[in-house]
Amino acid sequence: MRINGNTIFIPGATSGIGLALALRLQDAGNQVIIGGRRTELLEEIAAQHPGIDTVRIDTTDAASIAAAASKVIESHPDLNVIVPMAGIMRVEDWTEPGSFLETAEATxxxxLLGPIRLIAAFIEHLLAQxxxxxxxxxxxxAFAPLRVTPTYNATKAAIHQLSESLRLQFAGSSVSVVELVPPSVQTELxxxxxxxxxxxxxDEYIDETMNILETQPEATEVQVERVKFLRYGEARGDQEQVIAALNGFAAHAAR
Incomplete structure (x- = not known):
């Protein structure tokens, strides 16, 4: 992915990594459109950051995704990058029957379903670019589980495999698939x-991410150094220790 000259839509970019990345991509010379559910927050961001365009979208709603995609493509026919950023991370306890299903389904x-629907809504347009x-x-x-967030872990593992699979399917086309793999980052997730x-x-996460995007334009996974401890535990042969460290208990308890 080139670092500038793009028109980029980032749904779920009203806070956290999404907003920080959107602003840095704008500074790098890209037209950026951000999406979110709260119209007043979108208006506030647009006022504070001239040049940022906004569109209301609820990524849990198929009709909202379709309407937003139509609006973005109509307003920005040169759109060539989408970053499905919206996500939730909630604690679940599957040992307490009846306590987790609603949270798991929402996650x-x-x-997972949100990014799938977003890609489906934009892929015809992207293939024409x-x-x-x-x-x-x-x-x-996606590579080492946090005990208290089982469905979040599962959805992120699914996103990894979806990314790998789509990269194979789009090989030879004009569409590349890049996977952003964040570690734990100080946000309100x-x-x-x-x-x-x-x-x-x-700020450190965004600095390193932007540096990777600029210096490694052919990268298929954007991995800052901190995430490699989790990403490569199985390859290194120390996955048991990684899981123990991540979850804060002794290695024998991870068995």
Whole structure:
């Protein structure tokens, strides 16, 4: 993916990694359109950052995705990059029957079905562009599970495999597939996580991500150094220790 000269749509970019990445991509010389559910927040962001375009979208709603896609393509016919960024991360306890199903279903709808629907809504347009990119967003937790967020882990593993599979299908076309693989980052994805001392500061994460995009334009996975501990545990042969460290318990308890 080239670092500038793109027209980029990022649904789920009203806060956290999405908004920070949108602003940095705009600064790098791209036209950026951000999407979100709250019209007043979109208006506030647009006022604070001239040049950013906005569209209302609820990525849990198929009709909203279709309407937003139509509007974005009509307003920006040169659109060539989409970044399905919207996601939720919620604690679940599957040992308590009846307590987790609603959360699990919402997580699948937002984190997996949302990106699938978004890609489906834009793919015909992207295939018609001379140079286009789908940037998916998985997680280090796609490769090593956090005990308290089983469905989040599962959706991110699915996004990784979806990215791998689409890359094979689009080989030889004008569409490339790039997977953003964040580690734990200080955002409000979970309550209080913006102050988590063990998480990567947001600015540092975006700095390193932008550097990778600029210096490694052919990269298929955007991996900052911090995520490689999770990403390559199985390859290194220390996955048991990775899981133990991630979940904060002794290695023998991970068996």
């Amino acid at each position: 699948v709808t937002t984190n 001379p140079d286009a990119t789908i940037m998916t967003v998985s997680s280090g937790l 979970m309550p209080g996580h913006q102050d988590e001392p063990t998480a990567m500061p947001l």
